[in-house]
Amino acid sequence: MQQQNGHEDSLNRVREGDVPEQDDLRGHAAETAQPNIVDRKRKLGRSPAIVGILAALLLGVFIAKGIRTRVHAEETLTTTTRQDAVLAVAVTSPVQGAAAQEITLPANTQAFIDTPIYARTSGYLGKWYADIGTRVRAGQLLAEIETPELDQQVQQAQSDLAAAQANQQLAQITADRWTKLLAKNAVSKQETDQATQDLIARQSVLSAAQANVRRLQQLQGFEKVYAPFDGVITTRNVDIGALIQAGDINSPKLELFHMASTDKLRLFVPVPEVYANEVHNGDQVAVTSDAIPDAKFTGTIVRNSDAIDISSRTLKVEVDIINAEHKLFPGQYAFIHLPIPPSTSSMTLPSNALLFRKEGLRVGVVRDGRVQLAPVQIGHDYGAKVEIISGLVPQDQVILNPPDSLAQGERVNVEKGDAE
16 A cells, blocks of 8 residues: 555656656666555456366376276276186095995796696596695695596506406416426427517516506506695696696696795896905895885895896806795786995096096096096996096096086186085
């Protein structure tokens, strides 16, 4: 304010003609010089420019930050993509020494003795004494057959035998007489020889007559049918008054009874060729049946065919089982549980680790982060596991559930181990 008043006084002096000297003017100018004062209007005019510059700087910062974030995201995506491109696998290791296993094989159950009974003489059935389900003892009477024709044949044969005996006696007497007369030269040698040879012929006729009687008597003995062994009658095909014809196994319709010995049973089981060497006569095996789910029996391997059936590639094995309580029946379906001893020279591996390739059986082994397709040879197949005979060591990391596209040398990531 004072500066403004001073400036007005100077102007007034100039108007009045009171002009100061030059030095005084310079000094007065120095004294009256106005300071540098920023004009508010000019200041307000510069603010939009500053704001624009600051906004541009902020925008540049945001743009740079966005570019950096995007670059980082692209790098992360690239890294993730590369990691995802590497197959993640689960691995397991072979188990040293195959565990003891047991295979279950179907078996056909048969009676230890199974016999059809036929008549050996013809006639009519007079009586029968055993029906189906009847347990009989050896020598027990089963039926009686009436044979009137055979009885007459026996009587005729006995009469022929008596005649042959009389003729033989007469020939004997004649031969003795002629021999004595020959000693006295009362008869010729020729006549004596004829008498002697006639005696020999009569003796032969007598022997034939005796044999015929024995044959007919034997047939007469077949009028009674006896049980040949201890067992059960499983079939009766005749009844009283039925015509009976002498028959044999070639005439199945002539079968009178069918018997089975069930105190001991035979079980025949076809053992696959791969397990044939595990069958040893005298070994004990477990026997089960679906008909008796809670029962378990013990049988003995008594014999085998010692040859592989070319049509089925199996070994026929017979297992005998004591059936004193008669819980098992002939013809019943049963199962043999054949033990497979453990192997110390092999390993086991889950079946889902195998790869079937045109080159042969392979497994994927992880070594130094890459896949090696190792050829293997399997032994026994235990279902969920298989026996590995060669191609692996216990330290190998074997890929579980390998994809069909798994390639040699492919890089993989092991995510977990010992998973099945």
